[in-house]
Structure formats: structure tokens, C-alpha cells
Amino acid sequence: MPRFLHTSDLHLAKPFGRFDESLRGRLREARFAKIAEIAQLARDRAAGTVLLAGDTFDAQTPPPRVVRQAIRAFADASDIRWVILPGNHDSLAASELWDRIVREKPDNVILALDPLPVDVGADMTLLPAPPQVRHPGRDLTEWMDDAETDPARVRVGLAHGGIRDFGSDDAAPGVIAPDRARSAGLDYLALGDWHGRLRVDARTWYSGAPEPDSFKRHDRAGPLLVEIAAPGATPDVEAIPTGHFSWCAPRVDLRPGEDIRAALEAALPAPAARRDALVRMTVEGRLPLGAQAQVERVCADLADDFGHFEADTSAIATEHDTTDLDDIDTAGALRVAAERLLADSEDADRAADERRVSERALSRLYTMAREVSQ
Numbered sequence: 177m178p179r180f181l182h183t184s185d186l187h188l189a190k191p192f193g194r195f196d197e198s199l200r201g202r203l204r205e206a207r208f209a210k211i212a213e214i215a216q217l218a219r220d221r222a223a224g225t226v227l228l229a230g231d232t233f234d235a236q237t238p239p240p241r242v243v244r245q246a247i248r249a250f251a252d253a254s255d256i257r258w259v260i261l262p263g264n265h266d267s268l269a270a271s272e273l274w275d276r277i278v279r280e281k282p283d284n285v286i287l288a289l290d291p292l293p294v295d296v297g298a299d300m301t302l303l304p305a306p307p308q309v310r311h312p313g314r315d316l317t318e319w320m321d322d323a324e325t326d327p328a329r330v331r332v333g334l335a336h337g338g339i340r341d342f343g344s345d346d347a348a349p350g351v352i353a354p355d356r357a358r359s360a361g362l363d364y365l366a367l368g369d370w371h372g373r374l375r376v377d378a379r380t381w382y383s384g385a386p387e388p389d390s391f392k393r394h395d396r397a398g399p400l401l402v403e404i405a406a407p408g409a410t411p412d413v414e415a416i417p418t419g420h421f422s423w424c425a426p427r428v429d430l431r432p433g434e435d436i437r438a439a440l441e442a443a444l445p446a447p448a449a450r451r452d453a454l455v456r457m458t459v460e461g462r463l464p465l466g467a468q469a470q471v472e473r474v475c476a477d478l479a480d481d482f483g484h485f486e487a488d489t490s491a492i493a494t495e496h497d498t499t500d501l502d503d504i505d506t507a508g509a510l511r512v513a514a515e516r517l518l519a520d521s522e523d524a525d526r527a528a529d530e531r532r533v534s535e536r537a538l539s540r541l542y543t544m545a546r547e548v549s550q
């Protein structure tokens with residue numbers, strides 16, 4: 177009975193350029209470590225084969241060291257059969273990369289470099305659709321409709337790219353027919369490209385990447401364990417979380433009088449998980465200037481807990497109370513400036529974003545005045 181893991185978009189050596197250098201290294205390392213982790217998972221779940229549905233490498237010319245070490249990691253898991261399909265980042269146009277892998281690969285790695293049926297093990301035939309270039313612009317799975325395979329074997333398609341209904345994760349228009357599994361009589365179509373998990377229908381899945389790489393997604397990343405009892409049977413598909421890092425984008429709506437630290441803490445991962453968490457937090461609400469300054473202080477203090485932390489507080493609106501201006505100054509130039517900014521921020525004749533600018537400036541003035549007076 178065929179039982180395999182379906183994963184994709186490992187993106188080895190992805191640069192993660194927007195983060196600081198030490199985090200970049202840790203994110204890359206977490207991806208590399210997935211090879212051994214997925215091998216162990218395959219063993220634990222009695223799945224002898226792992227399908228990698230494209231974008232194993234982030235670039236056409238990854239660092240040579242990464243290529244050699246990846247090949248060695250696949251070889252080390254010699255009891256696992258790895259099937260590797262090119263994607264769009266590592267399409268067949270990366271001829272140097274694929275030539276090298278062909279030369280150096282161990283026997284337990286099967287390269288899906290041609291649109292031809294490949295028998296895998298005793299009971300499965302794979303129909304691969306390798307992209308020749310980054311954006312082929314046509315549906316490479318079309319040939320599967322007419323491919324003849326042994327009816328005693330389970331028939332599994334393997335492809336990378338967007339489907340027509342959903343588009344692609346790579347900003348290219350999707351071209352794969354969404355009903356390819358039906359038209360080609362596939363028991364299962366293993367897709368890569370979307371980095372989040374996506375069920376298209378009972379036989380057609382994007383596994384998503386085994387490590388998360390975006391603040392947009394919510395499911396825990398990881399491969400799919402697929403079991404197909406017999407040709408024609410509906411596959412059993414189970415998602416298995418493997419993501420080491422968590423990426424989260426909490427929104428917090430603060431109310432005046434609320435315990436700010438407690439409210440922000442409650443929206444964030446538990447302290448023990450913070451080193452491996454990347455956070456993009458949005459703070460909203462209507463707060464007096466004093467409370468806004470406290471939000472900034474708490475965020476600055478919390479930031480050091482995390483692998484990465486950013487907080488967008490620009491949507492906080494200002495709730496004015498009379499003591500705010502007195503806290504800036506009771507008279508003199510600062511007081512005049514503060515009153516002017518307050519009036520501008522409440523002037524209904526001005527555009528909303530101009531009022532916001534005045535409001536932010538008043539908030540800055542408050543924070544600076546408080547710092548000076550302390």
C-alpha cells in the first residue's frame with residue numbers, strides 16, 4: 177500500500193535578507209535541518225518515499241557547499257527514497273545545479289527531470305511535470321491525461337506552480353488545470369509552489385513548505401503523510417507539523433485604562449517559545465498620550481525576547497485628556513506647539529492623514545517632553 181510524505185519549497189539557502197544576520201543564519205539552518213527531520217518522520221510513520229515537489233533550492237546557483245551538503249544529507253538517510261522535482265526557483269534552466277546533482281546523487285535519490293512515468297517502489301507510478309524555466313507559461317501537467325501506466329499501480333502526479341483558480345505563490349498567473357487529477361485519472365496530485373498548505377480537492381494538495389516563511393499563514397507548516405489503499409481509492413491525507421520557527425502577526429486592540437503589558441503579553445507566544453518566534457504585531461485602539469508612550473516602552477522591552485519583533489503602532493488614535501498637555505508644559509513655546517498640534521489633529525477640515533500626522537507629532541512631543549522631565 178503506497179504511503180509517502182509529500183513536501184515542497186524547502187528553499188535551501190534562502191537569504192531572508194530583511195532580518196538581522198544571526199536570525200538569517202538560524203532560519204537557513206532550520207531549513208537544512210528539515211532533511212534529517214523529514215527522514216526521521218518518514219521512518220516513524222513507515223513511509224518509505226518522500227516527494228519533494230519543487231523549490232528544494234532557493235536559487236538556480238545555490239552556494240556549492242549547500243548543494244554538496246544537501247546531497248549528503250539525502251544520502252545519509254539511505255533507507256528513504258527521495259524523489260526531487262525541479263521548481264521555479266530551481267527549474268531545469270539551472271543546468272549546472274542539476275548536472276551536478278545527477279553526477280553526485282546517491283541511489284536513493286530519484287530525480288524527476290523528465291515528463292515520463294517513473295515506477296517508484298512496487299506499487300506506485302509517478303508522473304512528473306518538471307518546469308524547464310522559471311515561468312513556463314503553460315500547463316506542464318497536460319501530458320498526464322494521456323500517459324499510460326500499469327493499472328495495478330497507484331498513479332501519482334508531481335508538479336510545481338499555481339493552479340488556474342488560485343494563481344501562484346510566486347506572483348505568476350496559475351496555469352495548472354485545477355481538475356487535472358480527475359482528467360488524468362490520478363490517485364493523487366502532489367503540488368508545490370504555495371508555501372502554505374492548501375487542499376484543492378480530495379486528490380489534489382499543496383503540502384506547503386516544511387518551515388514557515390511568512391507572517392501571512394496560520395496553519396503550522398509541515399509535510400503531508402499520504403496513504404492510498406489501492407488504485408482508485410481516495411487518499412488518506414494527514415498534515416504533520418514540523419515547523420521549528422513560528423511566525424505570528426497578532427493584532428491587539430487596546431482600551432484606555434487597560435493593563436498594557438498584560439494585554440500585549442497575552443497576544444504573544446509563551447516566553448519559552450519566543451527565541452524561535454518572529455512577530456509582526458499591530459496595535460490599535462484609542463489611548464491617551466501617556467498610555468501610548470507606555471506602549472512604545474513595553475514594545476521596546478519585549479523586542480529582546482524574540483528572534484524578530486516589530487510592532488506597528490501607527491493606527492493608535494489619541495484620546496485626549498486635559499492633563500496630557502499639562503504633562504508637556506503648562507506654558508511657553510512647547511505648550512503653544514502642543515496646543516497647535518492638538519487643534520490641527522482635531523480639525524475636521526483637514527484630510528484624515530494630515531490629522532494623523534499632527535496626532536503622531538503630538539505623541540512624539542509628549543514622549544520627548546516626558547523623557548526630558550524625568
Ligand SMILES: [Mn+2]
Nearest residue numbers: 185231263369
Ligand atoms: Mn517556492
